[in-house]
Amino acid sequence: MTTDPPTPTTPAPRASPAVRLPLTLVAGLGLLALCAALSLAIGSRTIPLDTVVEALTGGQHGGDADVVTGLRVPRTLIGLAVGAALGVAGAVAQGVTRNPLASPVTLGINAGASFAVVAAIHTFELTRPVEYVWFAFAGAAVAAVAAYAMSRSGGDLDPVRLALGGTVLTVVLTSWTSALMLASHRTLDEARFWLAGSVAGRHLDTLVPVLPFLLLGLVASFAVAPSLNALALGDESAQSLGVPVARVRMVGGLAVVLLAGSAVAVAGPVAFIGLAAPHLVRPLLGNDHRLLLPGCLIVGPVLLLTADVLGRMVARPSELEVGIVTAFLGAPLLAVLARRVAR
Known part of the structure; x- marks a missing residue:
């Protein structure tokens, strides 16, 4: 008795980017809305979601409603802005340098901003992030x-030397920052909470002054997105396609500085959001920066708000700063990514 040979199966065709992008963005926006709701509801004590909705719509005042509108709404909005800035900054940094491990942290940008802020606190006795x-x-x-x-x-541009140079800068600037803090108790008291990376206790008057620079960084990032695709082919190939490589790198670098500088000024040096967001988006939307950047604009805030909520839950009634949570969760991710890149 003979049997027919099995009919070969072909893999289902992958949805086109025109289909994947809306579906993925809708799912991402739903997840982001959930994270924002949890950020408004969870803290040293949990507030029911119906109370949160009534507080936001003006149907309830006093008590829990004041906690939501006065503390958690500004904290959530700042988390959204900082997460978006770091997520997009990481994607642009990786595109400009052609280095999958590039981010505001690994390039030393966060360390540079942190050292400058601590030096300003030490020298000019500044006390507020807006200053x-x-x-x-x-x-x-x-x-x-x-x-x-x-x-x-x-x-x-040598991507390997760039990563090594950023690592060296981070080590040196972090050491200088620690030396300044140890030299002055006032600087230590003023800067240590900010250096941990936190959105707690921040008010909207901290975000408003940097918002124009953050928006300018986002506009610049999306403007160079098509050119970053060509840059991935190498400088010579990009130039043969008519891409002004030097100008693209300058605009992209300026965008990363604006985004990372804004985020650090508001929340301190929050690690790994910029590194992780692009790597989480690429399996869903691919390497096209025209799709990657909108994805990072959503995934960055999702990561930051999730870390912030976890920090509130693990040490109740106290909490862990979001920078500590992201560093704890991001260290294994960095090891995995470094091993993947090495392969």
Whole structure:
């Protein structure tokens, strides 16, 4: 008795980007809405969601409603802004440098902004984040230029040297930051909470001054997105396609500085959001930066709000700063990504 050979099966065709993008963005926006709702409801004590809705619509005042509108709404909005800035900054940094491990942290940009802010606190006795936003931008810019200068090899950008240069900058600047804090108890008291990376206790007057720079960084990022696709082919190939490589790198680098500087000025140096967000989006939307950046704009806040909510839950009635939670969760991720890149 003979049997027919099995009919070969073909894999189901993958949905086109025109279909994947709306579906993925809708799912991501739903997840982001859930994270925002949890951020408004969960804290040292849990507030029912119906109370949260009534507080937001003006149907209830006093007690839990004041906690929602006065503390948790600003904290959630700042988390949304900072997460979006870091997620997009990481994607642009990886595109500009052609290095999958690039991020505001690994390039030394966060460390540069942090050192500049602590130096300003130490020298000028600043006390509010709104006062040292300019120092955060300046430190981020100097660190980015220094990392880029150390990565040049024969006139081209060397991604490996860039990662090594960023690591060296981070170690050096972190040591200098620690030295400044140890030299002054006032600087230590003022900066240690901010350096942990936190959105707790922040008010909207902290976010408003940096919002124009954050928005400008987002506009610049989306403007260079098509050129980043060509840049992934290499400088010579991109130039043969008519892409002005130097200009794209300058605009992309400026966007990363604006986004990372804004985030650090508001929330301190929050690690790994910029590194993780692009790697979580790429399996869903691919490597096209025109799709990648909108995905990171959503995934970045999802990661930050999730880490912030976890920090509130694990140490009740106290809490862990979001920067501590992201560092704890991001260290294994960095090891996995480094192993994957090495392969």
